Amino acid sequence: xxxxxNKTNLLEQKSYKYSLQDIAEPNLQRDIYTEGMxxxxxxxxxxxxxxxPEEIWITDTSLRDGQQSVxxxxxxxxxxxxxxxxxxxxxxxxxxxxxxxxxxxxxRKAIEKCMExxxxxxxxxxxIRASKEDFKLAKDLGIRETGILVSCSDYHIFKKMxxxxxxxxxxxxAAVSDAFDTGIIPRCHLEDITRADFYGFVVxxxxxxxxxxxxxxxxxxxxxxxxxxxxxxxxxAAMPRSVxxxxxxxxxxxxxxxxxxxxxxxxxxYKAVANxxxxxxxxxxxxxxxxxxxxxxxxxxxxxxxxxEYASLRGSMDGMDPTVIxxxxxxxxxxxxxxxxxxTPFVGRNFNVTRAGIHADGLMKDQEIYTIFDTExxxxxxxxxxxxxASGLAGIAYxxxxxxxxxxDKKLDKRDPLVxxxxxxxxxxxxxxxQTVLSNKELEDKIAxxxxxxxx
Numbered sequence: 001x002x003x004x005x006n007k008t009n010l011l012e013q014k015s016y017k018y019s020l021q022d023i024a025e026p027n028l029q030r031d032i033y034t035e036g037m038x039x040x041x042x043x044x045x046x047x048x049x050x051x052x053p054e055e056i057w058i059t060d061t062s063l064r065d066g067q068q069s070v071x072x073x074x075x076x077x078x079x080x081x082x083x084x085x086x087x088x089x090x091x092x093x094x095x096x097x098x099x100x101x102x103x104x105x106x107x108r109k110a111i112e113k114c115m116e117x118x119x120x121x122x123x124x125x126x127x128i129r130a131s132k133e134d135f136k137l138a139k140d141l142g143i144r145e146t147g148i149l150v151s152c153s154d155y156h157i158f159k160k161m162x163x164x165x166x167x168x169x170x171x172x173x174a175a176v177s178d179a180f181d182t183g184i185i186p187r188c189h190l191e192d193i194t195r196a197d198f199y200g201f202v203v204x205x206x207x208x209x210x211x212x213x214x215x216x217x218x219x220x221x222x223x224x225x226x227x228x229x230x231x232x233x234x235x236x237a238a239m240p241r242s243v244x245x246x247x248x249x250x251x252x253x254x255x256x257x258x259x260x261x262x263x264x265x266x267x268x269x270y271k272a273v274a275n276x277x278x279x280x281x282x283x284x285x286x287x288x289x290x291x292x293x294x295x296x297x298x299x300x301x302x303x304x305x306x307x308x309e310y311a312s313l314r315g316s317m318d319g320m321d322p323t324v325i326x327x328x329x330x331x332x333x334x335x336x337x338x339x340x341x342x343x344t345p346f347v348g349r350n351f352n353v354t355r356a357g358i359h360a361d362g363l364m365k366d367q368e369i370y371t372i373f374d375t376e377x378x379x380x381x382x383x384x385x386x387x388x389x390a391s392g393l394a395g396i397a398y399x400x401x402x403x404x405x406x407x408x409d410k411k412l413d414k415r416d417p418l419v420x421x422x423x424x425x426x427x428x429x430x431x432x433x434x435q436t437v438l439s440n441k442e443l444e445d446k447i448a449x450x451x452x453x454x455x456x
Contacts, residue, residue: 001013007051007251008049017207018199018200018203018204018207018253019204020165020166020169020200020201020204020205021165021197021200021201021204022164022165022166023164023165023200024164025158026154026155026157026158026159027154027197027200028154028155028195029195029240032240032241033195033230039230039241041232041234041237041241042237042238042241043234043236043237043238044236044237044238044239045236046236046238046245047235047236048244048245048248048282049248049282050281050282051247051248051251051258051281051282051283052280052281052282052283052313053258053259053280053283053284053285054258055258055259055285056280056285056286056287056310056313056314057093057094057095057096057285057286058089058094058095058096058286058287058288058289058303058306058307058310059095059096059097059098059099059122059262059286059287059288059289060085060095060097060098060099060122060288060289060290060291060303061098061099061264061288061289061290061295061300062081062085062098062290062291062294062303063078063081063082063098063099063100063101063110064099064100064101064127064147065264065290065295065296065300066290066291066294066295066300067101068295068296069294069295069296069297069299070294070336070338071337072106073110073336075106075109075110075113077335077336078100078110078113078114079110079113079114079117080331080335081291081328081331082098082114082117082119082122083117083119084324084327084328084331085098085122085291086117086119086121086122087321087324087327088307088320088321088322088324088325088328089121089122089319089320090317090318090319090320090321091121091319092121092318092319093120093121093122093123094307094310094318094319094320095121095122095303095320096121096122096123096286097122097123097124097125097145097286098122098123098124098125099125099126099127099147100114100124100125100126100127101126101127102126102127102128102134102137102138102141102143108141111124111126111141111143112141115141115142123144123145124143125143125144125145125146125147125187126138126141126143126145126146126147127146127147127149127189128146128147128148129149130148130149130150130171130172130175130176130178131175131178132178132182134146135178135179135181135182135184136182138182138184139182139183139184143184144184144185145184145185145186145187145221146179146184146185146186146187147186147187147188147189147223148172148175148176148179148186148187148188148189149189149191150172150175150188150189150190150191150205151168151190151191151192152190152191152192152193152196152201152202152205153191153192153193153195153196153197154195154196154197154201155192155195156191156192157201165200165201169201169204169205169208172188172205173208173209173212176188176209176212176220177212177216180212180213180216180218183218185218185219185220185221186220186221187220187221187222187223187262188209188220188221188222188223189223189225189264190202190206190222190223190224190225191225191227192225192227192228193224193225193226193227193240193246194226194227194228194230194231194240194241194246195228195230195240196240197240198239198240198245198246198249199239199249199253202249202250203249203250203253203254206222206250206254206256207253207254209222210254210255210256219260220260221260221261221262222250222254222256222260222261222262223262223263223264223288224246224247224250224261224262224263224264224279224284225264225265226243226263226264226265226266226275227266228266228268229265229266229267229268229269229271229272229298230268230269231243231246231265231271231275232271232275233271233274233275233277233278243263243275243278243279243282244278244281244282247261247263247278247279247282247283247284248282248283251283258283258284258285259285260285261283261284261285261286262284262285262286262287262288263275263276263279263280263284263286263287263288264287264288264300264301265279265287265288265300265301266295266296266297266298266299266300266301267293267298267299267300267301268297268298272293272299272300272301272302273301273302273305273306273309275301276289276301276306276309277306277309277313280309280313281313287301287306288300288301289301289302289303289305289306290302290303291303291304291328291332292304292328292329292332292338292340292344292347293305293344294338302345304322304325304328304346304347305345305346307320307322307325308322308346322378322379323378323379323380325346325347325379326347326379326380326381328347329347346379350386351381352371352372352375352381352382352383352384353383353384353385353386354370354383354384354385354386354395367383370383371383382402383402384399384402385398385399385402386399386437386438387399387426387437387438387443388436388437388438389426389430391426392414392423393414393415393419393420393423394414396414396419396422396423396426397411397412397413397414397416397419399443400412400418400419400447403440403443403444404455406455418447418450418451418454421450422443422446422447422450425446425450426438
């Protein structure tokens with residue numbers, strides 16, 4: 001049967017429907033996931049069309065997936081993180097939702113405190129076990145949408161749940177029906193989708209979900225979860241690792257609209273951000289992230305990274321305030337006690353710091369030469385240098401200009417006598433066996449000795 005597609009406005013074949021393949025033994029994709037070897041990336045040279053949605057946004061899992069890998073947050077910390085998410089996401093809700101646990105009294109108190117703020121964004125959602133009692137718990141809290149775990153790979157269905165595919169499908173559909181009966185929008189977390197039999201289980205399952213949804217008159221959301229970070233952003237990569245292929249398949253064979261499709265990734269192979277961007281480009285409206293990338297094992301998609309990916313793809317922050325990213329990093333370090341690795345993009349102590357003298361010389365001439373963007377304007381973090389063995393005259397001059405916030409007409413250049421004197425002293429330090437960089441206090445004390453009162 002041919003139908004006009006409302007996406008492409010072309011006649012497309014709609015007659016073939018994928019059926020559940022209820023196999024006796026699990027398909028563990030051993031050609032790709034061979035025990036004792038690095039997972040392989042296969043290619044089938046099939047291209048799927050880019051399909052950027054009209055609207056894209058970010059959802060947050062800092063208070064759910066993120067909190068699973070750190071010391072549990074206090075109620076006040078949860079509330080403060082929620083307020084920072086609102087401030088960062090801006091008035092148009094580019095950070096659209098965030099999810100909470102609901103099991104403990106502390107979890108529920110945190111939700112109630114956040115609800116009392118009466119903020120439109122991010123919308124408060126939950127993550128629960130697939131049981132009637134948990135659905136009622138979420139409903140009683142006034143929650144409109146909740147996440148439900150629906151593991152979809154044979155690794156989980158056969159090995160963890162000890163079920164067949166048919167049994168798992170029926171179990172999941174019953175849980176979703178319970179959610180519909182409660183009047184809650186279910187968000188189905190298709191765990192381990194990058195090791196699943198996409199056409200033998202995922203598509204038939206999502207098709208059944210769509211039928212249930214139409215019958216109930218309540219939408220069902222689909223979160224494609226790259227639980228182990230196996231997804232790849234490469235064009236023409238084969239399933240089940242192709243991010244583009246997964247998003248295309250869910251839309252084309254299961255009719256999941258962009259607004260109900262979300263990507264959740266992990267960073268085990270350093271591909272979390274690239275995969276999330278690919279999901280946006282190929283049709284998912286939402287990417288699910290965690291502040292500072294905090295999450296299971298190597299972490300989730302860093303939310304702050306997707307703020308800049310959004311701006312790169314859309315050409316605008318659309319109301320987001322990226323300077324709040326610096327506030328968030330400082331809050332996590334000072335109030336929560338989380339250590340942000342120094343080299344972490346956008347938030348690490350050294351992300352826009354240079355030690356090389358030749359780079360500092362470039363910064364003095366024009367910051368664009370060695371700065372990724374105007375970090376002072378966008379992140380309230382001016383580009384800086386650390387002073388060490390390789391800093392050179394230019395690095396020292398740049399450090400002084402930044403440290404004392406000297407206006408353009410007062411800035412030192414590398415020929416200034418003070419800069420030369422400092423360079424001589426620094427060289428002596430390293431000739432005497434010093435190995436570490438100089439601290440700000442050491443430099444300030446030496447400047448006060450060499451040029452007392454100059455920068456008062």
